[in-house]
Amino acid sequence: MPETVPTRETIEAAHERVKPYIHQTPVFTSQFLNGLSGARLYFKCENFQKIGAFKARGGLNAVLSLSAAQLANGVITHSSGNHAQAIAFSARKTGTKCYIVMPDNSPKVKIAAVEGYGADITFCKNTPEDRQRTVDEIVARTGATFLHPFNNYEVVAGQATAAKELIADAGAKLDAIVAPVGGGGLLSGTALAARYFSPGTKVYAGEPEGAADAVLSFRSGKIEKASYVNTIADGLLTHLGDKTFPIIKSEVTDIFTVSDEEIIQAMRYLWERMKMVVEPSGAVSTAAVLKNRAVFEGKNVGIIISGGNVDMGRLPF
Amino acid sequence: MPETVPTRETIEAAHERVKPYIHQTPVFTSQFLNGLSGARLYFKCENFQKIGAFKARGGLNAVLSLSAAQLANGVITHSSGNHAQAIAFSARKTGTKCYIVMPDNSPKVKIAAVEGYGADITFCKNTPEDRQRTVDEIVARTGATFLHPFNNYEVVAGQATAAKELIADAGAKLDAIVAPVGGGGLLSGTALAARYFSPGTKVYAGEPEGAADAVLSFRSGKIEKASYVNTIADGLLTHLGDKTFPIIKSEVTDIFTVSDEEIIQAMRYLWERMKMVVEPSGAVSTAAVLKNRAVFEGKNVGIIISGGNVDMGRLPF
Structure with a gap:
């Protein structure tokens, strides 16, 4: 297996490889969240994926x-x-x-x-x-x-297929796609999918304030660890890897941090208004869009909902 | 407007009329719930409909x-x-x-x-x-x-479009479709859609034990009221109407009652395993299928998830 950044062909091959085993998850819209954000939002619902997550x-x-x-x-x-x-x-x-x-x-x-x-x-x-x-x-x-959770190009190519489907299914040219960032497997895959399948679409990330290593790394230009780790978004605690970071550095437009309160508020909107069970990490991209109205207003924005694995006995609301 | 039972053409016209305003909701599957039921289940997700319900x-x-x-x-x-x-x-x-x-x-x-x-x-x-x-x-x-909530043929024809889409989108010939029953608008519409668009598909209903008027009416042949009303499925409290009951009497195969415990268990499966927010009334059809394995085992079964409007502050789990 060549140890190089996934190409367009690599991601296309990955998609053909995984298709027989995965759900082609739907792209949902919400008039309510469009109103709240001032944007037209296209939610790629990987909470409905096999095992309840894009992984x-x-x-x-x-x-x-x-x-x-x-x-x-x-x-x-x-x-x-x-x-x-x-x-x-x-x-x-x-x-x-x-x-x-x-x-x-x-x-x-x-x-x-x-x-x-x-x-x-x-x-x-x-x-x-x-x-x-x-x-x-x-x-x-x-x-x-x-098999490393994210610092592995085959993993990155697999995660890229979620954004590839979103781009194909949204029914509109996306101005931006927003994904959560932990180790960067999903974010780097999303960025590559946008580059190859929707040139001109900017890719942004949402990151918890309580695990804010990626934004630090993005600003400093080298892989950093968070100064502290304390967030409800337990899928995003890890730092970037030496395979995911260079892709993120060159392809991602910006990384926005959100507080746990903002994550829980976004999660509640997704549950109450869109009737979707979304885990805290899965609500981070929505929280980032709602927090940065000036960036996304009037735009077509793809949002990756990364997962829905929550313990029903321990909900934050 | 002719006061007659909706025909195939009436339902087709209703579908064209409402299509521009509604979501064509997805049909979901779940390996987990297939395993639990012994059937192949096709969930028509009207919890994702505008206003959060088929209505x-x-x-x-x-x-x-x-x-x-x-x-x-x-x-x-x-x-x-x-x-x-x-x-x-x-x-x-x-x-x-x-x-x-x-x-x-x-x-x-x-x-x-x-x-x-x-x-x-x-x-x-x-x-x-x-x-x-x-x-x-x-x-x-x-x-x-x-405009009556259910005892109105235009309402019935509109509700029929959910099963019409389910039949078209399931990707398999359905042996059965199961819908919840309250006033009977959804159930009678579902039964008509099956008759016109999928002949041979049997239609069943799920009804809460704590609002068991439809099963009584179905057995006695005339509209009955429940002997008591006390259930968590607050969308299904009402009794049948003189427009919905004759359709149900002639087209529905059977009505199964489920307890509140069985409704809550089905609801929890839908939330935890399928990542869907479903209201108690919306989980009644799933509960009926899980309770009656002998009826549905080995079959292709459409399940109508009727709605997802719940108060997050008052969950039963």
Whole structure:
């Protein structure tokens, strides 16, 4: 697999590869949110995607891009969140052995979801060192291929297919697309999709104030860590990678931070007005658009709703 | 307007009439709920419809079917729920004066929604007599046309368009379609759509145990009232009308009752697994399918999700 930034052809091939396994999620509109933002909004609803998040796309493309010899030894990743489900789901669909390393304090509901896809779970202490050591041990023993949640070009090409579909299905030329940013897999894929399939469409990101590493990196020109991490948007805690950051640096127009209060308000609009279950991370792009009316007013704006995996017993409203 | 049961042509004309104003809502599938039911389920998501419920269809068709002379005097209905919003929305879309009679103890959020569509609200005491007296006074004063929430063939023809779209979009021949039943507008429309557009597809209804008038009427052959009314499914409290009941009697295969616990469980599956905000009444058809595995196992089953208007501050989970 060539280690280069995904091309137009790479993303087209990724789309053909994952299409049989994913939902072509709908693009929704809302008169109410159009009114509130002053823009025409096109919501790409990846909360309705398999496993409840866009990550099914990247996971599938990464697994389906492996050679038969690699697949024979299985795949492995570490995650307590949507990426674990994405890899477990993708492995099951392709009949591949799957190892997931999870912190031993992971929520039961997430453990159950990964078990539901038949993955082999190994628990570790919730430290980066213990996590890596556990992964390394399993790789040494099994020869499984490690699939990083975002710092992997096949993952990026897979995530790009969400914006590719949005561009094709919106029914209007988009002036802008807004995606949330955590490790940057979705954002870099979105930026590449816009460059190849909708030249002239600007790409923006929303980021939680309580995990504001990407905006720092974007301003300073090198990968930075957040000065503190404390946000309800638990899918966006990580910092950028050396594969995702250069794409973001060259292709993204701006990154806007939003507070947890703004995220929860946007989430409530999406639930109450659009009848969609959206996780906090999934509402960040909407929050960024509502907060920056001057940037988006009068424009056709694509918004990527990244996921809908929430614990109904612990809602913020 | 001929006072006859809607024909195939009537429903086709209704669909053309309402199409420019409504969302063509998606048909969703869920591997999880397929597994749980043993059937292949096709969910027609009218929770994503304008005003958050299928009633936009019937309201629009009723308003758009009036003559210019009738429209000039406005329209009127009584409702504290989705029908009030549907008529107010439809009147606004067509530039028609709209009077809504609501009980003076209606929830503020529902009053605000109707006000948001620019309707003229008159409050009454929450008794059938006071409600009717208030409507009669306004009709006498203004000449507005009264539009019944369900016992009206234009409303029935409008509601039929949801099942018509489901049949066209499911991508499989449906063995059955299941709709919730309250006054029977949606159920009778669904049954007519199946008869005309998918002969051989059986139509079933789900009804709350705590408002079980339709099943009683279906068994006895005449319109009955429920022996008691107490259910979380507040959109399904009313009994059948003399226009909806004969259609249901001749076209519907069976009516299944479900408890509030079964409704809440189905609702939770729809929220957690399908990421959809669905109101209790909207989950009744799903609950009926999950409860009657022997009837639906191995079949292609269309499920009408009727609406998604819930108060986020008062969830049952």
